[in-house]
Amino acid sequence: MATVELTFSALPAHVRTARLLATAIARRTGVEESLLDEVRLAVGEACSRAVEAHRLHCPEEPIRIELCDDSGRFEVIVTDVAPSDELEQLPERAPFRFDDPLGQLPDTLVSGFGIAVIAGLADDVEVYPSQKGMRIRMSWPAAAGGLSPV
């Protein structure tokens, strides 16, 4: 069961709110201070990707983020309802290639690029793309039982 669930409109300004919330809950859940920057960046990447996808396909639909304290793990699930297969097939959004970043990367967010960053940051990542949207689940180790609320 999620500790906290948040839905937000597909607006870039809300991404900051989502990552601040995730960082605050991660801290309270007992994630090590040294990992909090990774949580903040990975959650920000997942939410940015979702916002960009929604703005392209379904700007009226909200994005959902679930933050869970699950027996010694801090788990974050970001769910969007934009058709991710179609998103990945757009030529300008082809997956990022590390060997040719200048040739591949446009000025705007590249879906595959953000996910690659998440994969490099989160301790444990699963990405579930589908025609109905994408679900990114990531988790980090946390102190068993978490910390007491201040």
Add this chain to the structure above:
Amino acid sequence: MDLKLDHHSEDRLTIVEVEGEIDVYTAPRLRELLIDLVNKGNFHLLVNMEKVDFLDSTGLGVLVGGLKRVRAHDGSLELVCTQERILKIFRITGLTKVFGIYASVEEAKEAHGRDK
């Protein structure tokens, strides 16, 4: 924290001072500034990121876009950054091989002077 941008020129080098968070919300402002500088003939850019609190892939995309633009004019876009949490994202993405990254503005200016 919001994004603060400033810039000034020293010889042929334009130093862009960035402070705050570069993300999907604020990155368009940095993109506009870099495009504006290039359009006005500033082809050697040094982006000082020492006061950047947060950088995501959108921000990286903007920097890469700026680099592509200046290179089209035989220019350069280099960075000043010593913060481990910012450098980490450059390492994860392999972009440490693409950008010149210096420890200080002075160090970057010296290197730029040698390359003239």
